[in-house]
Amino acid sequence: MTPTPDAEELVEAAHVVRLPLVTRFRGVTEREAVLLHGPRGWGEFSPFLEYDDAEASAWLAAAIEAGWGEPAPVVRDSVPVNATLPTVPVDGIRSVLDRFGDVRTVKVKVADPRETLADDVARVREVRRILGPEGRIRVDANGGWSVDAAERAAHELARFDLEYLEQPCATVPELAELRDRLRDWQLPIAADESVRKASDPLEVARAGAADLLVVKVQPLGGVAAALRIVAEAGLPAVVSSAIDTSVGLAMGARLAAALPELDYDCGLGTAALLAADVTRETLRPVDGAIPVRDVEPDAELLRTHAAPPERTAWWHERLRRCAAVLASRD
Structure with a gap:
């Protein structure tokens, strides 16, 4: 398991976005996500809103692995x-x-x-x-x-x-x-x-x-x-x-x-x-x-689709809580 970065480091690396969908899916017409920029690349943290912190923390572990960990070897491109x-x-x-x-x-x-x-x-x-x-x-x-x-x-x-x-x-x-x-x-x-x-x-x-x-x-x-x-x-x-x-x-x-x-x-x-x-x-x-390739977000698109301030604050707090869950397991 990739060690969990400090929670404030994660918040500093976070870009919270809200993207429209072309059709209703799982009862929603927009999708919110947190993109984390680490030293190895970008990861995504986007557990559904109803998930508790224990379940959502696994999603954060995946984002940290993508941004801070070593990539797995692949057998197809x-x-x-x-x-x-x-x-x-x-x-x-x-x-x-x-x-x-x-x-x-x-x-x-x-x-x-x-x-x-x-x-x-x-x-x-x-x-x-x-x-x-x-x-x-x-x-x-x-x-x-x-x-x-x-x-x-x-x-x-x-x-x-x-x-x-x-x-x-x-x-x-x-x-x-x-x-x-x-x-x-x-x-x-x-x-x-x-x-x-x-x-x-x-x-x-x-x-x-x-x-x-x-x-x-x-x-x-x-x-x-x-x-x-x-x-x-x-x-x-x-x-x-x-x-x-x-x-x-x-x-x-x-x-x-x-x-x-x-x-x-x-x-x-x-x-x-x-x-x-x-x-x-x-x-x-x-x-x-x-x-199979890395994806580099576009700075202008991150700004265009940035979530409203109150939703960004909500995701930052969720990020901190899930990081605490992971840190306790580390």
Whole structure:
């Protein structure tokens, strides 16, 4: 683990930004993030607002590793990525997917409590029509279904030839039960929240509750920590993001590039969902991939998209608290 810099050093290195999104995602239309400039480069600290300090401190550890630590060796210089489709109306799907360019894989968000299974089916049907038979579709429920509801949804959606179900249920026992029910369907289960939000990220592997892991560099505490989890779990992994700026996406790309094997397109194309970014060389997909490289924010864009003073102060205090959590562990 990279030692935690002094909290005031982190605050001095911090640039708090607020970026507009092209469509509502996770109930918000703007994304706030803290960019930290360290001696090795830039890192991103952008835990969602509802996360407590203990959980958010892992995101800070990842940013510190990126800005102050040694980079992990990589085995590839580009990473294939998927498009991510929020819960938009069917007639808006094409315009969202067009922002990602020529990708072969789409992750469709499902199980929104404001919608029905019929809405999810309609969205997946339209994505299959757009992609054609060779395209790859995965759906992400963010733990929003019960086991029975997930089984019904799987039966309804299986006709669209899904690549996998991502976090269909909330708990590890539910995932294990669903996986057992779907065994004859040969529909893989991917675990996301059961890895990144769990006190024991390896529980899902020990319980035989998933066929693959979805790993995110910030919530898992950095590239080195995520690589250890994947290695110990012994399951295939796909790297994803949380609507990061290009700085955060570069951190995710380095994780994906460091994995010995990468069998799935990664959820690192989400700069396409940003209406603005912190760099003029945004890490948006080109021919279905993003490069593995450092990202240098543009000073003018940092000023243009600086968060209001009260939000900057809020993030500075959160930064101090999370740094204290990390320092206590050091």
